Amino acid sequence: MLKLTNVSKSFGGLKAISDLTFEVRPNQFFGIIGANGAGKTTLLNLITGYTPPSEGRIEFEGMPIHGLPPYRVAHCGIGRTFQITQPFAEMSVLDNVMTGALFSRNGARRSLRQARAMCDEPLRLVGLADQAHQLAGVLTLGARKKLELARVLVTEPRLLLLDEVMGGLTPHEIDDLVETLRRVHAAGTTIVMIEHVLHAIMNLSDHVFVLNFGRELYRGTPDDVVNHPEVIAAYLGKPLTEQ
Amino acid sequence: MMDLLPQVLADSLLLAGLYSLMAVGMSLSFGIIRIVNFAHGEMVMLGAYGAYWLFVLLGLDPLVALPLILVAGLCLGWLLFRVVIVKVLEAPHLNQILLTFGVGLVIQNLVVILWSANARSTTPEYATASWILGDLFLPQGRVVAFVVAAALIAALVAWLHWSEAGRATRAVAENSAAATLMGINVRKIYALSFGVSSALGAATGVIVSFIITITPLMGFPILIKAVAIVILGGLGSVAGAVIGAFVLATGETFMSYYISDGAGWAEGFAFVIIFAILLLRPRGVFGQAVETHS
Amino acid sequence: MTPLLELKTLQVGYGESLVLQDLSLSVNEGEIVCLLGANGAGKTTTTRAISGLIAPRSGEIRFAGKDITTLPGHERVTRGICLSPEGRQVFPNFTVHENLLIGSYNPAARQRRVEKLEEVYGLFPRLAERRKQKAGLMSGGEQQMLAIGRALMGCPRLLVLDEPSLGLAPKIIIDLYETIATIARQGLSILFVEQNVQAALLIADRGYVIANGHIAAAGSSADLSKAEFVQEAFLGKKPVAAA
Amino acid sequence: QETFTIGAPASLSGKYADYGNQAKNGVETAIEVWKQVHGDKVAGRPINVLVRDTQSNNATTVSLINMLIETDKVDVIVGPDGSNVAAAAVPPWKKQEDRPIWFAPGGSSSVLEEEVGVDPYFFHTYAWTYYYHQNTSQAFKEIMGADKKVAFIYSDGAYGRAHIDDAKKYFEEAGFEIVASELVREGATDFNPTLMRIRARHPDILYLLVQTNDAVQLTKQIAAARLDVSLLVGTAQVQLSSWQEAVGVQQECWTGVTTWVSGLKYPADEREPKIFPSAADFEKMWMEKYKRTPDFLEVSYYISTMLAMLAADETGSVDREVMKDWLEKQNYNTPLGVSKFEKSRVALHQAFGTMVVFQRQKQDDGSFKSVIVYPKEAATGDLNLCK
Amino acid sequence: MNARILSSFSPQAEQGTTIPLLLVAGLVAAGIALLLIPFLGSQTLVDVTFRTCSLVILAASWNLMASAGLISLGHSAFFGLGSYAGILTANLLAVPFWLSLVIALVAGGVLGLSLALVTARLRGIFFAITTLALSEGLRIIAVMLPDLTGGAKGAYLAAASVPSQMTVNVAMSVAAILACLGVVLVFRSRYYYALRAMRANEHAAQMIGIYPLKYRVGITVLSGAMASLVGGIEVWHGGYLDPGIAFDLHVTIMAQIAPIIGGLYTIVGPVLGSVLTIFLGDATRLAFGHIPGASLFVFGILLVGCVLYLPHGLVGIFTRLVRSRAALSQKKEAVR
């Protein structure tokens, strides 16, 4: 579904991503982990058109999407959240989500009323229904992360890219969110998730990709990954069982 | 007309000195407080009136009056900051612009009320004298202005780079929250830099008092020019402002010399450059990374 | 003995939201205290309140026996509270040396500037090597050293470190912790925020856990690392919620 | 009770505030003098003066004119000043069917004249641009001979643009050689390039067609540039006290042309000697009140206001037809000369177009004085060449 | 009810599809009044109405751009271009009144289009200063091409068939009504969501599929056309034009003041603000107009006061009032 071939990205002298090749298959739940500064966010930026790759090809459902501006990528059916949340601060939570509904792939054909009607479900799913009329600017970090998610869910993406949506949430909320994502996934959305909350990503992903200094370090099932010595050395520090 | 070239260059240089001082003050308050001060032109105007009254009433030469007016400008800027500007520090750019514009309007018309709208100027002897070096003709007033401008800018740069307070000021410009953590009183530095910026504006007024005509409305064209220069050089950079001033002065002077009716189009030159620079290098030639969201 | 720093029933918030609801803690002279808590729990907010970057809504902050609740931030530095903030916040266009100089801006520290410079350069030889380099061009780890060194330049009685290990290589983290222990042995008090809970509890004398805006747990490091609550929340031992 | 209402739109703030203030002084002094001489009433009605601020803004001027005419029902309009503002006042005034008599003591632009056309209710009490240049070209030809080279500097503002064509025309007709005609920008910071270009042409006469603000700066730059010219000439600014003060000793030798200058010898009117004293007495009165000699706008506003009041008072009517007929017939001796209205190039009613050429000359006590050099019958001295 | 009123006033309107009855009624009433005034009102009223309508359009136009995060410091560029388009086509091509207005409208739209395309990468203060440069640049062109524009000497409208003053007044009223309707439509459409999203964060807006340039072009074309139209009508009202008038910074400043003291980014803010601005301007002029400098001095003080003490404009006060009343009534319900 999403295919990266020999993708590289450098900022000046720094090679943030070097020569990555991987594929995400339809309806996969694809986890990405890696140390701080490993290049995970950069990778998402490459896919969604915020930064053009220095080299390589990115294809989505067989179509090349590298070089497309972000809004075109969004129209292709790819949605993402931002690690550093980017709410439309002066709009209410509901309006934030509605904006998502209006301008997504099918949004052009929706009336305001229809768009409005579409917002309830995602708001309920992420648990923001109570705060629908609050200004997004005053939300707590956790709530903003939820808003990020709701805003992208309403666009009904076929591929959903999540950048640390669980950061800032309480363990209890994380558990709820894990459930939500499981349901979104079950409903047919392919998900790529970057996360430091290990138990969540290990629990959800069927495939985990480990990034280190912009390169692939390892990939495999969650169980393989947590027990792989190089991953332990580069990312976990100590085996998960000892932690 | 090639034999004019040395004269053209001399004129450009002298004009650039004047423009630099116009722009540096404005650039300073933007660089440190992030406020585009639309009343900066009025500081220039007040400085010019200060020089005028000291000249007429006490017979003080503008150069003698300069230190007094620098201090007065500093105090006025400080006061203005403490009384009004401080209230919009966190407000959107737009409110700040409109506020400073309003302050400018008030000052302008206060001057009309107090001293009428009559045209004035100071007339020390050097204002109308000149030196002649071979073919080169150097108006003394402009040379004096250039020297004063250069000295003040050099002093500013030295202060910013080598004094403790200057270092603190630059620190505030780079990161005001971190500056607080160094034990720097950020509000005080803001007030100080607004004061210094105003003082530089007032000093500009002193040196233009014997060059251009003093009227209550003289500030606006100066402001526009300063904005153009500051954008050219990059918001908030002293070096950029100086370079912007040179580009603008040279361009205007060359146009006035070499193009028929060029003097009329010369001001247009500034705006053409603004367009070009913004399109090619949206942050100006020497721009620091300035936040572009307002 | 009265503690060096004492926070009493502190309430701190941003805009309409209240982050710290009722927080009390104390740090004694010569003590290393660590502050733990989930993302967004309010650790950074606590450090900001201590150093005066944000004003508490109610409650009291006492330092060296005096009430400093309403003292502006820059004056707290003069009293001896220095913070190495979250995200480092070095002055990017200043050289390393200038960054350190500005660290001793307050008059008391200025007098001991030469001596302090030597001390910091001794502590972080890397900074001495790079003293002419612009801080913005330093690597993340080097910037972190600089931020800590800069805070030390202020001759603090209480050094507050917000996630000092962020972005540092593991090897450097070990160095850093040794340094922190050394500093404390010289009589300085240290309050530090850390995500790396295990490491933190190794060097700290005591620890506090913030949750939901108050102190959820407190105690000696040994007690804390054994507490089930802490283990669940931070050490990844919680069995994934079977929902 | 019905009043006699004078609408006086004046630019009291904004860029023409200088002129507006003079306009206001002129009108107010006229009212004061009238009340001392003829009492509180005009044609049996109390006098009502509405001085309104145009803010030097055209849109405001349009509203003001509309309101003065329709709401305030003024009987005459005196003003406004400043060429753009005066120009902007024409269409709204012309649009009104029952427009009142309009005295225009300010604007000199022939654009304004052409737009007003042969309107019977328009009374121009100031010189049109071409009067300036007819006079100066004639004066210099008679005094110096026409075999001289002339250079013009004109501003890109309304003033310069309005003057330059007539200036060139009359000097060419008089036989002068025009060696340069340089455009400068209003409010420019440096006029040196222009002066250097002019220096290369070696003119004998340098003629400035700019507003006061630019004139101050230019005067000083010209002095510094040590141009080798025999005569420096300016238009409106030379007789303005603000220009004279601003340039100090550099006013030496500058020659100007104007309707009013200190030292004119017009006699007092026999019928209304208090209203229209001799030019000298008028000046004295002004000195007492304002501690300085009057500026030309003040004189023309004073006289225009007086004529308006006389028109109503003498006819006992505020009907514009009646007043117009009376105004067309009257002729007083005023401080600006005889007040008879005659046809100008286009417009029907023009008074005080007689201009004098004068020169600022240093006196023994170090002060400066305007010495009238042309026409001969008014002259109080000779034209000096500049060193 | 409260929520509905609130939504029509507050920047964070939510009930996108329902136009509150009150607002509709208010607008219709105001519209009818505006249309009747040129026929029935006293001269003063007619004049004030004309100027208010003119400012309403300018303010609404400026506010539209601002809503998309595009701060214009050169709105007089549009106004001036419209004025010249109007007077030049009338004088040179002898086009009639209505057609000249259409031409002014189109000219403004085209200038808006070019501005949007040229400044596609600029935001914030940089965009603002570009617009300032645009206006000053156009002024210089107008000054320096006297054969075409009349230059600084100015030009009079020499149209063969000058419409009656009443026609011009009605045209301005109609234009104001249309402009308000236009703004209401924009603010009730998907555009409104795109604009606010762009203003808040162009980056994030892209990720949910918003193509910023498209909406930027749309809004500058509309806004430019509106401001230009005002210039076009004003020329027929004033009958005289010169570059200083056409590209007067005053126009820009008034267009900013009105929305700011009325309420930025709202529908009614610019309207309320225009009424208040005109009122304050006239009041200070009448009260202090005979003292040189005084009227603008007082106006300046009022302006500073408004920025300091009404940071959210009149609408802000209103919203807060409604909010606190809503909160109060909620509390009461809770008690019950």
Ligand SMILES: Nc1ncnc2c1ncn2[C@@H]1O[C@H](COP(=O)(O)OP(=O)(O)OP(=O)(O)O)[C@@H](O)[C@H]1O
């Ligand atoms: N615009 C940029 N210019 C220069 N360097 C950049 C830029 N963006 C990212 N980098 C660098 O690229 C590297 C990868 O950054 P990235 O944000 O992708 O890391 P990450 O894996 O997402 O880390 P984290 O877990 O902290 O989010 C970092 O070293 C970062 O400093």
Ligand SMILES: Nc1ncnc2c1ncn2[C@@H]1O[C@H](COP(=O)(O)OP(=O)(O)OP(=O)(O)O)[C@@H](O)[C@H]1O
């Ligand atoms: N400037 C701000 N404005 C509004 N809310 C804020 C602001 N800064 C922080 N918050 C909110 O306050 C809460 C506590 O933030 P704080 O930064 O203190 O957390 P923390 O414990 O340091 O988290 P982390 O581990 O992520 O650093 C968060 O929910 C955050 O969203």
Ligand SMILES: CC(C)C[C@H](N)C(=O)O
């Ligand atoms: C107001 C007057 C001095 C004349 C004005 N400058 C004009 O040309 O019309």
Ligand SMILES: [Mg+2]
């Ligand atoms: Mg990341």
Ligand SMILES: [Mg+2]
């Ligand atoms: Mg933190």
